[in-house]
Amino acid sequence: xxxxxxxxxxxxxxxxxxxxxxxxxxxxxxxxxGGSTHASLHRAVIEAxxxxxxxxxxxxxxxxxxxxxDLHLKRINLLKIDAEGSELRIVQGAGRLLAAGxxxxxxxxxxxxxxxxxxxxxxxxxxxxxxxxxxLLPDGLVALADQPIFLREIFAYxxxxxxxxxx
Numbered sequence: 029x030x031x032x033x034x035x036x037x038x039x040x041x042x043x044x045x046x047x048x049x050x051x052x053x054x055x056x057x058x059x060x061x062g063g064s065t066h067a068s069l070h071r072a073v074i075e076a077x078x079x080x081x082x083x084x085x086x087x088x089x090x091x092x093x094x095x096x097x098d099l100h101l102k103r104i105n106l107l108k109i110d111a112e113g114s115e116l117r118i119v120q121g122a123g124r125l126l127a128a129g130x131x132x133x134x135x136x137x138x139x140x141x142x143x144x145x146x147x148x149x150x151x152x153x154x155x156x157x158x159x160x161x162x163x164l165l166p167d168g169l170v171a172l173a174d175q176p177i178f179l180r181e182i183f184a185y186x187x188x189x190x191x192x193x194x195x
Contacts, residue, residue, distance in 0.1 A: 045088040047095070047111065049120040056087040068112035072144040091121030096130075104131045113141035119155050129158070134190040140183050149180050152188070159190040 035042040046056060046069060057074045058067040060083040066073060069089075074082040096104065104125060109115045115136040125131050134156070138149055149172070153161055162169035164187040172180050172188070 043095075045090055045095075046114070047092055047109075047118045047121060048089045048114055049091060049117040051090045051094055052088075053086050054089045055084045057082040057084055059083065066112050068114065068141070068144075069117075070113045070141070070144045073112050073141050077140055077144060092118060093122055093124040096125055102130065105133065107131050107134045109134065109136040111137075113145040113147075115142070116145060116147035116151055116155075119152060123155075126156070126158070129192060129195065132192050134159070135164070136188055136190075137186070138183075138188050139185045143183050149188070150177075152190070156190045159192050162189045162191070163187070164189050 031042050046054065048054065048069065054069050055071075056067055056069060057071045058064055059074055059078065060081040063083075064074075064078070064080075066078060068074060069087075071082050071084075074080055090098075092104075092107065095101075107122065109118050111118055115138070119126075119134070119136070122131060136152070138152070142148070149161075153172070161172040163172060169189060
């Protein structure tokens with residue numbers, strides 16, 4: 029309800045749903061005591077990473093491809109993903125748009141939450157074959173293709189930027 033009130037004032041459309049790789053309904057986990065900004069489709073994010081008891085509620089789930097279709101979006105300039113371990117599934121759910129070259133850039137978190145979902149950065153680079161991946165740092169971007177594998181697969185807080193290569 030707080031998000032809905034805040035977005036009305038900011039002229040932003042808030043949708044009560046989660047994104048993943050398949051549509052349907054899924055359990056959403058959050059801290060049982062007061063909630064948090066870290067709700068996740070993965071119980072272990074709350075219980076194992078944040079060491080808190082989890083409260084479960086059901087949430088409607090869709091894919092980026094389906095949401096773009098429903099909203100009549102032909103192109104996405106920037107797809108920003110911060111989904112507490114579900115980032116890879118969200119990218120998988122954007123397969124049609126990615127194949128069509130209709131997403132120019134993606135930014136997603138890659139951190140300890142990916143140990144819960146068992147997603148590697150290599151999984152992202154395989155899905156994003158037409159993109160160059162970079163680590164976003166305060167002073168600029170670091171190309172991940174230039175890094176040895178042990179410097180790419182770092183499960184610590186970081187933001188990754190994927191920029192579509194020119195056709």
